[in-house]
Amino acid sequence: MSDNSFSRRNFIKISGVGAIAAASLNLGGMLSIPEALADESKRPQNADEALQVLMEGNKRFVNSMKKDQERSAERRKEVVAGQNPFVSILACADSRVAPEIIFDQGIGDLFVVRVAGNIVNPTNYGIQGSLEYGALVLGTPLIMVLGHSGCGAVTGAIEALQKGTEFPGSINNIVQAIEPAVVKAKGEKGNLLHNSIISNVQIGVDKLNNSDPIISDLVKKGKVKVVGANYDLKTGEVKLIS
Numbered sequence: 001m002s003d004n005s006f007s008r009r010n011f012i013k014i015s016g017v018g019a020i021a022a023a024s025l026n027l028g029g030m031l032s033i034p035e036a037l038a039d040e041s042k043r044p045q046n047a048d049e050a051l052q053v054l055m056e057g058n059k060r061f062v063n064s065m066k067k068d069q070e071r072s073a074e075r076r077k078e079v080v081a082g083q084n085p086f087v088s089i090l091a092c093a094d095s096r097v098a099p100e101i102i103f104d105q106g107i108g109d110l111f112v113v114r115v116a117g118n119i120v121n122p123t124n125y126g127i128q129g130s131l132e133y134g135a136l137v138l139g140t141p142l143i144m145v146l147g148h149s150g151c152g153a154v155t156g157a158i159e160a161l162q163k164g165t166e167f168p169g170s171i172n173n174i175v176q177a178i179e180p181a182v183v184k185a186k187g188e189k190g191n192l193l194h195n196s197i198i199s200n201v202q203i204g205v206d207k208l209n210n211s212d213p214i215i216s217d218l219v220k221k222g223k224v225k226v227v228g229a230n231y232d233l234k235t236g237e238v239k240l241i242s
């Protein structure tokens with residue numbers, strides 16, 4: 001979103017998928033999207049297409065066959081007037097997990113929310129509201145919660161539960177938000193960190209699917225799909241979590 005995206009002058013016309021979503025919630029009078037959007041015809045039209053584009057991009061990244069044209073000066077000009085991303089992604093703040101890079105996408109393709117531990121916290125208006133904006137106003141048909149191997153935030157939650165480690169300031173709040181995932185993973189076979197990372201994503205997907213009133217409604221109406229995935233730091237591969 002540009003700084004002036006919320007100004008009245010720029011919000012004068014409702015169009016595109018976001019408008020349909022807004023109208024379906026009877027929020028048409030309150031919400032609209034910028035008048036000039038990047039070419040919508042090029043964008044994946046549904047969640048399955050969006051997922052396919054992401055996974056193909058990840059394959060290019062893994063095989064070092066990245067495309068660069070989406071980051072050109074031409075592309076930059078194309079999206080000045082408005083954005084038209086095809087997916088909203090909640091990813092960890094970890095410096096090694098940059099969604100545009102690991103999915104080989106360009107400027108204006110991904111609406112990304114990043115927070116340590118990729119936690120879904122409905123009481124955090126910054127995370128929640130951003131994902132709602134992506135799904136409802138920008139009309140992304142797909143929301144992805146993306147965890148990753150070796151996540152420090154999840155490791156912290158394990159340490160907090162096993163050793164009683166306390167973290168300073170708000171770091172402790174993040175760790176506490178992940179603890180239910182560790183508790184859930186404890187009884188499972190295999191590596192506790194890996195299983196906790198997976199269950200943290202699953203809990204996030206579940207929370208978003210039931211997140212009232214906006215995302216749950218879009219999911220029920222089949223306009224938005226929420227998926228979980230895990231990124232492997234070593235191989236570069238993203239795998240879907242069922």
Ligand SMILES: [Zn+2]
Nearest residue numbers: 092094151152
């Ligand atoms: Zn992480």
